[in-house]
Amino acid sequence: MRFARFIDGPSGTLFCTGYEHPEPVDGARAVIVIPPFAEELNKSRHVLSAIVRAIGSNGREVVLADLHGTGDSAGEFSEASVDGWRRDIDRIVEVFGRGRAVDLVALRFGALLAADAVARHPVEQLALLHPVADGKQQLTQMLRLRLAAGMTAGRGEESMADLKAMLANGDGVETGGYRLSSEMAAQLPALKLADIRLERVRRLAWFEIAAAADRPLMPVSQRLVDGWQSDCDVTAEALVGDQFWMTQEIAACDVLAERASEWMLQA
Structure with missing residues (x-):
């Protein structure tokens, strides 16, 4: 059933x-x-x-x-x-x-x-x-999606280092319509x-x-x-x-x- x-x-x-x-x-x-x-x-x-x-x-x-x-x-x-x-x-x-x-x-x-x-x-x-x-691959994929969307929207000056710095500072990052938290970003790379x-x-x-x-x-x-x-x-x-x-x-x-x-x- x-x-x-x-x-x-x-x-x-x-x-x-x-x-x-x-x-x-x-x-x-x-x-x-x-x-x-x-x-x-x-x-x-x-x-x-x-x-x-x-x-x-x-x-x-x-x-x-x-x-x-x-x-x-x-x-x-x-x-x-x-x-x-x-x-x-x-x-x-x-x-x-x-x-x-x-x-x-x-x-x-x-x-x-x-x-x-x-x-x-x-x-x-x-x-x-x-x-x-591994989780690092997943994180990179999500951040690249943000960068690609940023270039389309005219935010081409944003870099991968900028996004990682935002996450390290405890800020979330919007990517693909979802908000990636700093906690999630910190935990993803440990999974392999x-x-x-x-x-x-x-x-x-x-x-x-x-x-x-x-x-x-x-x-x-x-x-x-x-x-x-x-x-x-x-x-x-x-x-x-x-x-x-x-x-x-x-x-x-x-x-x-x-x-x-x-x-x-x-x-």
């Missing part, structure tokens, strides 16, 4: 959608889907919802949750922080995991948060969808996939989007995947499709939704 409801979170209510079943598949773990944030969330919700439908229609309990300050959950993005999102994920696992191991599916920056959560929770299966490799071990995970999937069928994984992706081969059973694939989280218009990516849900349902 499909549901949409709010749960109490550490910093306010968290909006959750998904499927729950009166008689779930025996021994099946709940699947928790962790999205990206800001405009990437808006551009990717339909793809993540397709994954939720595919998993839920096969008798698995599955939930897609908006973290604090994103989507329909309580709070403004300017109030969000990495540490706060960690606490949100802990709460979501507590509510839907019910003390059992869980499976995680996560896109972009959500994938970084999901991998980070492995140290705090028993995770059997972890599917990372075109992950952001390269620092995370996945020995506690039984199965790992890494799916990234490529422009052509003969494209290998990106070099940074291959290094990370190689480093985890000794930790768990690893599947790594490049799938041909549009990078839907950054297109101007909403773009489908059926191949990712189908492959991610198929992999998650294999065990």
Whole structure:
């Protein structure tokens, strides 16, 4: 049965959608889907919802949750922080995991948060969808968006150093229609996939989007995947499709939704 409801979170209510079943598949773990944030969330919700439908229609309990300050959950993005999102994920696992191991599916920056959560929770299966490799990369992307918008608006004199100085002084920065707080900016660079071990995970999937069928994984992706081969059973694939989280218009990516849900349902 499909549901949409709010749960109490550490910093306010968290909006959750998904499927729950009166008689779930025996021994099946709940699947928790962790999205990206800001405009990437808006551009990717339909793809993540397709994954939720595919998993839920096969008798698995599955939930897609908006973290604090994103989507329909309580709070403004300017109030969000990495540490706060960690606490949100802990709460979501507590509510839907019910003390059992869980499976995680996560896109972009959500994938970084999901991998980070492995140290705090028993995770059997972890599917990372075109992950952001580290928080510094995410921060740089957001600041570059501000600089590009500034040039268009005639603020060309602004520099990356200026923006970093504003954040260091405790000031927020408007970027892409969202206010990035100094707290968030300070916490982002500490998150790195390269620092995370996945020995506690039984199965790992890494799916990234490529422009052509003969494209290998990106070099940074291959290094990370190689480093985890000794930790768990690893599947790594490049799938041909549009990078839907950054297109101007909403773009489908059926191949990712189908492959991610198929992999998650294999065990």
